[in-house]
Amino acid sequence: MxxxxxxxxxxxxxxxxxxxxxxxxxxxxxxxxxxxxxxxLVPFHVFQLTMVLVYAVALLGLNLLVGHAGQISLGHGAFFAVGAYAAAILMDGWALPYPLTLPIAAAVAFVLGYALGVPAMRLRGLYLALVTLAIAIFLGPLLKRFEGVTGGSMGLTLPKPAPPAWSGLAEDQWLYFLTLAVAVASFLLVAALLRSRVGRALHAVRDNETAAEVMGVRLSFYKTLAFAWSAMLAGAAGCVYTWVIGFVSPDSFTVNLSITLLAGLVVGGLGSLAGPVLGALFVQFVPGIAQDVNDAAPGVIFGLLIIAVMYVAPTGLAGLAGRLIRKIPRKE
Structure with a gap:
């Protein structure tokens, strides 16, 4: 040379x-x-941005499972509900201060995700999707049966976290910054995880399970952990959802929530840290736009919008944004 x-x-x-x-x-x-x-921004728009951050944390967990570990889940809304109800029960029945509900709700969702991930990892593809969908289906009726704890069909109403006097913030602003802090911490955690040996193992499992196993990657171990981490982030998002809304009921966590979250992730972009944020914007605003366009059939408009986005950006909005940025000429 x-x-x-x-x-x-x-x-x-x-x-x-x-x-x-x-x-x-x-x-x-x-x-x-x-x-x-x-x-x-006015309080209503601050609330909308707060919900975008809540959904971004939930989609960050789903992206870890689907986009980085290559598994499929149609029951992510169930773990979201578990975190929301764990926080609500701790605040309502045990009078626990709201900051302490976050680690507990995340831990409960992690344990449940790990427990469900062990048998689910024997399945793959459509079979795994069917099992996770079943979890989302039966959770709502299960919550209604334990009326003494969950409030049944009426749900639980809770006081929202009040801003401390020293902050000088309004309630909506305080809730926004709480949610922003949780979102930033979650993204930093996942970014560090993906740069570690664990992240490389997850990508190896996603790309080729046989090759990953030959290289010494324990498939069942990393798949189960991905399931548990995904559930943990969804539980954390559900906990913050309880803080922001101040109300939980089984009707808030239907199967449609799980499907909408998965659709939002695909639209935002799988395997990208920007994908959950773009997907959260889609989940928060597009259903409302569909409702405004046609009150009689918002689901039809919502589905058509998903098809249109997928046609324009097959790799999601994050992939489309990346291609557009790369086309911008740069000075060397």
């Missing part, structure tokens, strides 16, 4: 550092905008 050819390969790490710096700069700008937004 000549000296000239050796010199030519040296700028590559510099380009990687530039891309890394641009990414962190973009994330810092996005976080600054997120902190600034609630001071410029």
């Amino acid at each position: 000549s000296l000239d050819s050796k010199v030519e390969v040296k700028p590559a790490p510099v380009k990687q550092r530039r891309r890394f710096d641009r990414r962190w700069a973009g994330l810092a700008l996005l976080l600054a905008a997120a902190v600034y937004a609630p001071f410029q």
Whole structure:
């Protein structure tokens, strides 16, 4: 190899550092905008952004299972409901302070996800999807049967977390910043996880299970953990949902929620950290748009919008945004 050819390969790490710096700069700008937004918006719009963050955390967990581990789940709304009800019961029946409900709700969802993940990992594809769908179907009637604990069909009404006097924030702003803190912590946790050996093992399982097993990856172990981590994040999102809404009932966690979450993730983009955020925007706003377009058949409009997005962006909105950014000419 000549000296000239050796010199030519040296700028590559510099380009990687530039891309890394641009990414962190973009994330810092996005976080600054997120902190600034609630001071410029009316309370209803602050509430909408808060719900976007709640759904983003739930979709982050689903993305870990579907996008990074290559498993399928149609029952993610059930783990969301478990976290919501765990927080509600702890606050209503045990009078536990709301900050303590978050780790407990996440732990309960983690244990349940792990317990259900062990038998579910014997299945794959449509069979696994059917089992997870069954979980979402029977959870609602199960919650209604334990009326003394869950409130039955009437649900539970809870006080929302009040902002401390030193904050100077309104209730909607305080709830927004609580949710933002949980969302940022969740994304940092998943980003660190995906950069570790565990993340590489999950990607190996997703890409080729046979090759991963030959390389020494324990399939059942990592699949089950992915299921549990996914449930944990959904439980955390459900807990924050209880803080924000102040009410839980079985009718809030139907099968449609699980299907909508999966559709939102696919639309946002599988296997991307930006996908859950874009998917959460889709889940929060598109059903309302569909309702405004046609009150008689919002589901039809919602389905057509999903088809249209998938036609324009087969890899999701995150993939479309990535392609558009790469087309922008840059100065070397």
